[in-house]
Amino acid sequence: MGAPLLSVNNLSTEFRTERGIVKAVDDVSFDLAAGETLAIVGESGSGKSVTAMSILRLIPDPPGKISTGEVVFDGQNLLTLSDEQIRAIRGNRIAMIFQEPMSSLNPSLTVGLQIAEPINLHRKTPWAAAMDMAVELLGRVRMSDAKSRIKAYPHQFSGGMRQRAMIAMALACQPQLIIADEPTTALDVTVQAQILALLKEVTRAANSALILITHDLGVVARYADRVCVMYGGRIVEAGPAREIYARPRHPYTIGLMASVPRLDQEAGSRLVPIEGSPPNLANLPPGCAFAPRCRRAADLCRNHRPLLVQSAPDHLSACHFHAQLST
């Protein structure tokens, strides 16, 4: 294997708040190969979205600040680039898709213009040719009647169509990496499945890498090659999806899997919830962030923060007792 397409090393992002400095992302590291789909899973406040935003340096400063680490993309540390250099990468070599397509599309410009804009901007393609490409891109995301749709405004589209337009826009400059932050959470169940299948298909066709930020363990199981599970701003477990689901080695991951109902399981049995609530990032315990909710927590866990270590081949876990968790 050659050098990874993206290598995030010891990334930390902080926010200044009334209650002091909050470390939303704390010492996060992972690699991503070309063409690979990585899911970052976590609940609210786990740091999954801030990680994604930090990669593209979209953290509002102030109050936010990337305090340490590097984000090496195709051999270049994105965190040391000038504003102009990073703008040449955003929407060009790395594209982002957000949860709310309505708030990331400009309501006063036609959809076609918004898809053509990055092509004109980054590739210096003349507007007429860029608009032709926009029609072609809308066809690729299976928008029926693409030729007339490029003249429509975002409000004339349904939620699913807007997300298709967002994907078309993301694909415009043939990015090597697409970051999708909860891209289907706002959509209906059947449309969710359509959009995710489309996203997977177009990234595979273009051999683009995909980072999928989600809270949905089902979505991860269906679409991801690799998984990072985040909790309290840190990665607590990482590895290939099949390995993580078959042999989870962190009590949080194990707990999450026991707490979601599955369609293929006997209905009526009791779920096994994780007690307590997700942690308050402004007031994290000194030891493991999950210790207050963990059934196995010992004094060691409450006082010493576990490091993310290799627990099995190609399988990382940040639990003092990872070796005892394998079943």
Add this chain to the structure above:
Amino acid sequence: MPSSAPDIVLEVKDLKVHFPVMAGAVVRRQIGSVKAVDGVSFDVRRGETLGLVGESGCGKSTTGLAILKMIDITSGEVKFEGEDISAYDRSRMRPIRRRMQMVYQDPFGSLNPRMKVSEIVGEPLEVHGLAGDRATYDTRVASLLDMVGLLPDMADRYPHEFSGGQRQRIGIARALALDPALIICDEPVSALDVSIQAQVVNLFQELQERLGLTYIFIAHDLAVVRHISHRIAVMYLGRIVEIAPRGELYAKPLHPYTQALLAAIPIPDPEVEASRPQQIITGEVPSAMRPPPGCRFHTRCPQVMDVCKSADPPMRDMGGGRAVACHLYEP
């Protein structure tokens, strides 16, 4: 069971809720109507949970609100504990509301931020004149908090001091205050974090066992609905397209829409997903103002036939507590 007839708590027959669509700034006139609920019938037995599932615009929440008479019914019949309440006005609904309660989706928006937990939970007692003296009231509030797994000293705090899961518990305690027979739960866990959802789902199940409650559980997440419900009604554009006991619904879904809905939900296991046929239907839910003629699902149905485009399929009893509205099952 002394009697062989099931004890029916709620009977809904051919319920319709149409909202007028108006146009014109000076002269207002009706240009159409949104048929949010358009001929829905079902029964709910005592002690059971009926799940109502479907995508946005299917009418599941409107059905819930119409049963509680929080919105006007256009036509049809709602019988609660044998009493036809369809034509009841506010004052006649008052005693009925004691027996029928609602738990809402948004635990942040549905609690008054200026009221203490004890006031929120005890307010229904005050409204219905059941508060009694201070000591009785406090004891009742404390026992309600205990029932939902909150501590007695939380009574003097305000909603903002609680997490989403705890707020939903407060909402449930409030719904329990008047000893209802039926609780309509409208997306009660969808705003919560994954690890918290299971806590609240378990609480609903424990309370049902302890208090003999009957639930209508409305949600878009079929995995959660199937987990908590005994029977499930699948809705599409204002209609029930299939109703079945939970086991059968997953093992052998009859309606093509139910099949599509099940196929769309990924199972959290990569091994299972890899071997699962991926049948994803195309298109989106059409507008409820202009539902398609014939079967409302025909525009997206992978098994559409000519008859589906013109004839509206009636609900057909398939035996074993199952019914389906689809031309594929006509004899």
